[in-house]
Structures are given as C-alpha cells and as structure tokens.
Amino acid sequence: MAGQSDPHVSLFSAEEVEFIAEDEMVEIVPNMTIERLNFISGDFGPFLPLTVNQVPLWLAVALKKRGKCAIRPPHWMSVENLTKVLEEERDSQGAFQALPFHYVEISRLLFDHAREDIPDIYLVRSLIEDIRDVRLHKVETSLEKFSGTSAVKIPNLSAMEVNIIRPFVGRALQAFYKHDNPEKIPDIDRVSSGQSRVANSEPPRRPLRR
Amino acid sequence: MASYYDIDDILTEEELVPVVFHKAANGVIIDPSSETNSVEQGAKVELPLWLAQELHWRQAVSISAPPCFNQKTRLEIQADAACVDLRSRCPYFYEFGCKILPLVGDKTIEILLLSAFKIRYKETLTKAYTAAYTATSKVLTLLTREETNLYEAAQSSMAAFKKWRMGGPRLQRASVLGRKRKPVN
Numbered sequence: 089m090a091g092q093s094d095p096h097v098s099l100f101s102a103e104e105v106e107f108i109a110e111d112e113m114v115e116i117v118p119n120m121t122i123e124r125l126n127f128i129s130g131d132f133g134p135f136l137p138l139t140v141n142q143v144p145l146w147l148a149v150a151l152k153k154r155g156k157c158a159i160r161p162p163h164w165m166s167v168e169n170l171t172k173v174l175e176e177e178r179d180s181q182g183a184f185q186a187l188p189f190h191y192v193e194i195s196r197l198l199f200d201h202a203r204e205d206i207p208d209i210y211l212v213r214s215l216i217e218d219i220r221d222v223r224l225h226k227v228e229t230s231l232e233k234f235s236g237t238s239a240v241k242i243p244n245l246s247a248m249e250v251n252i253i254r255p256f257v258g259r260a261l262q263a264f265y266k267h268d269n270p271e272k273i274p275d276i277d278r279v280s281s282g283q284s285r286v287a288n289s290e291p292p293r294r295p296l297r298r
Numbered sequence: 299m300a301s302y303y304d305i306d307d308i309l310t311e312e313e314l315v316p317v318v319f320h321k322a323a324n325g326v327i328i329d330p331s332s333e334t335n336s337v338e339q340g341a342k343v344e345l346p347l348w349l350a351q352e353l354h355w356r357q358a359v360s361i362s363a364p365p366c367f368n369q370k371t372r373l374e375i376q377a378d379a380a381c382v383d384l385r386s387r388c389p390y391f392y393e394f395g396c397k398i399l400p401l402v403g404d405k406t407i408e409i410l411l412l413s414a415f416k417i418r419y420k421e422t423l424t425k426a427y428t429a430a431y432t433a434t435s436k437v438l439t440l441l442t443r444e445e446t447n448l449y450e451a452a453q454s455s456m457a458a459f460k461k462w463r464m465g466g467p468r469l470q471r472a473s474v475l476g477r478k479r480k481p482v483n
Contacts (some may be wrong), residue, residue, distance in 0.1 A: 104460030227428050232420050252459050255451035256426065260419060263444060266396060267412045
C-alpha cells in the first residue's frame, strides 16, 4: 500500500491514511436483526435491534449506507469535549492535546456518511476544523525551532498531521544531519592525502546537539 | 545519500573550481583558448570538480575555494541568508560545499553552510506552508536545488491533504474502461 501512489510525494497518501483509520472501532446501534458476519479481520455480530455493538469504522459505514444501523459518535466528539480541547490547544503553546490518533479521518468519514447521527453537526464540524487549524499552525511553529540534528519529540500528533509534514521533515532532518556532521560524508575516507589531513585530524564533533 | 546514478550528485560534480597546476601537463586541452596543447606549471584554470578532485589526489593541482564561497558571498549570507540568491551562484550550494570542504581544508565553509541552511530553512518552511501558490514563483528563484526539493515536498503534501479534505470522487475510473473500442474495418 505504502509508496504505491506517488513515491515522491509522501509515503502514504491522504486516502491511504483514511483507509488505515477505517480499522478504528466505533459503536453502532443496528435497527434490524443481522446474523453473525464473518470477515478476515474478525467476526462481528450477531446484531440485534437497539443493542450497541462494536465494529470497525468501515463496517459501520457500510451498514450505515444500507440504512441498517445508526452510528454512535465517539465520546471525544461531543461539543463540550471539543470546546475544552480547542481552548486548551489555544492556551498551551508547545503541547498538543490528546485526541484519537485518527481524529481527522474519523471525523471526516462520520461527517460524510453519518450526518444525522451526530448532534449539533455544524458546531462539531467547525470545532474540529478549528482544532485542526490551530494544531497545524502549532506544528509549523514547532518545526521552526529545528536547528541541527536532534531527536524530535512531538507527542500527541495525529496520523494525518504526521503524514502532512513527513516528506518535509524527513528531508530537512537529513540535510541538517549532513551539514552538522560533514566528517561523516562517505567520500571523505577516500581522501587520504594532502591538505585534507588537516581537516580530518580534528576530534569528531558531538553528533547530537540541542 | 548520494548514489552513483544520482543526477544531482553528478551535476554537483560538474561545478567549476579554480585550481593551480603544480606540474606541467602535456597533451591536454583544458583551456581551449591556449595556443599549445599543454598546461604549464603554476597555471590557474577552472576545472569541474570531478576532474579537480582526481588531480588533487594525485598531487597534481591545488584547489582554492570556488567563487560561491568567496568573501562577498559570505558577508551577504551573514547579513541576511534568507535573501541571498544562492541559485544563481551555485544551484548545488550545500552539496558542493560538502564536497569541496575536505579538498580546500577550510573549516569556515562548514560553519557557513550550517548557518546558512539554518536560517534559510526557517524561511523555506514559513513560505512553504503559508504562502499562497501564486506568490511562490519569486521565492523559488532564490532557492538552491536542495531547498527547492524541501519546499516542493511541503507544498505537495499540503495540497494532497487539502484535496482529500475537499472530497470528490472516491473511486477513480481505470484508464482501460474509458477507452473506446477500435472500429472494425
């Protein structure tokens, strides 16, 4: 899957990340009796009307499309929780709030396929978009702090956010590594004569910097 | 890392460096304007890096810092690295710098490269994620090859995300299906 789309753009395309997100479990409330469903990824059901079942998102969307169930929005997708998260995102400059790893993809799939199951959908949607914009802006500002090779730790970053910055950050860190440690460029060990000895005789620099 | 067939690596080695010959060489046409087919001892010529490097290892020439690392450029980079037009000076500024470093034996180039990259990296980052696509052509003319790659990586991943967010047809039609049947004669 990875790298099948366009090798130059990114390791995963946005659609591929969405595909991975479809394995997340959601709760559904079936409105009819369905027998046990056997899939490669596992067995689900049997489904009885008005009893809550845990199924993967892809199955939930498939059943929803056929009008056989209602999807229960996840707990984090409530207006109170999202308002709280948004406020905390705005208040804390560096840190990211804990949200599900696939919150961008799950919310989009639910908005597309289960509009009527989400209470206050317009408010929820705009809250999630605000949160996403605030977080993306924060990612960019935290990327600005790079100055040299160092371990980068950004906790609570979601799958889609990582996927957006992956090609850029990968290249940038590689470039920083190269310029921070010129002694490690492979060509150098071939150079053994003349002035180059001066350049090589110094002690190796500390590989990690802050 | 650079591989043998890496086109950027090959082009980097095409950049000219000024060298001084320690030995006279006969039967070579390095300077087309010279009258004889030989190079005298102490002659100053510009050679591509790949040739200069090999001659340097054989102790035939000594290499001095190429013009894109001269004092004037250094001062400009110190003043404001983000505004220097590095592309016109040397499109492979960083790679070239890394390659020339052990040959010239000038440690200040290393510091120059790192500081220039640090400052220009920030500039590239802000432009890549925030600037509108129309405003980019002016920025792109200043960037070196490596920075352009960075910039395009950032832009295309952001564009892909926006496209996904907007939605649209989920399934793409296979190109085979759209083809019309050939008329039968």
